[in-house]
Amino acid sequence: MKSAGLLAAALLAVGALRPVTLAALQEDVRILGAIAAVESGHDHRAVGDRGASLGAWQMQRIAWDDANNHRRRLGLPQHPRSSWHDPAVQQDMAASFLRLIRQRFAAHGIARPTVQQIAVVWNRGWDAARRTGFRPSDYAERVANVYRLQGR
Numbered sequence: 699m700k701s702a703g704l705l706a707a708a709l710l711a712v713g714a715l716r717p718v719t720l721a722a723l724q725e726d727v728r729i730l731g732a733i734a735a736v737e738s739g740h741d742h743r744a745v746g747d748r749g750a751s752l753g754a755w756q757m758q759r760i761a762w763d764d765a766n767n768h769r770r771r772l773g774l775p776q777h778p779r780s781s782w783h784d785p786a787v788q789q790d791m792a793a794s795f796l797r798l799i800r801q802r803f804a805a806h807g808i809a810r811p812t813v814q815q816i817a818v819v820w821n822r823g824w825d826a827a828r829r830t831g832f833r834p835s836d837y838a839e840r841v842a843n844v845y846r847l848q849g850r
Contacts, residue, residue: 726793726796726797728845728848728849729796729813729816729817729841729845730755730789730792730793730796731844731845731848732813732817732841732842732844732845732848733755733792733817733820733841734754734755734792735844736817736837736840736841736844737751737754737755737756738753738754738755738756740754741754742754742783742785742788743783744756752779752782753782753783753785753788753792754785754788754792755788755791755792755795755820757782757788757791757792757795759779760823761795761820761823762779762782762791762795764795764798765791765792765794765795765798766791766794768794768795768797768798768801769790769794774794777790777791795820796816796820799811799816799819799820799824800816802819802824803815803816803819806828811832812834812842813838813841813842813845814832814834814838814839814841814842815827815832815834815838816841817834817835817837817838817841817842818830818832818833818834818835818837818838819832820841821835821837821838822835
């Protein structure tokens with residue numbers, strides 16, 4: 699995985715929403731790296747869930763659509779799901795989806811969600827994660843462990 703590419707994708711996904719620090723972008727790169735490690739071992743060709751989850755971040759159609767809607771609102775180019783095989787497109791979409799997750803947390807009064815909370819939403823979707831109070835799952839703990847190891 700190319701950290702510079704993810705950093706650029708994260709920066710674009712932020713768009714003009716708010717000022718963001720380099721540290722915040724680097725945190726997002728680490729989170730995305732941890733999610734890709736757990737989801738697919740960073741395999742951009744990965745196909746899971748009988749074809750429903752695609753790419754390094756194993757994004758399902760609803761997450762892809764949510765990321766595209768977020769990108770449209772920011773005036774950023776959208777990516778058809780048929781372009782999932784392109785690693786740069788996957789980075790764009792994963793970064794956009796992460797920014798959307800962060801926006802949803804902020805709208806619900808959680809300005810600094812934990813890595814585990816973000817991972818639960820990534821894995822279960824916003825509504826399902828919210829119903830459980832964003833309680834960490836085994837998946838979320840694995841993502842958090844990889845995140846911590848990346849920081850060493």
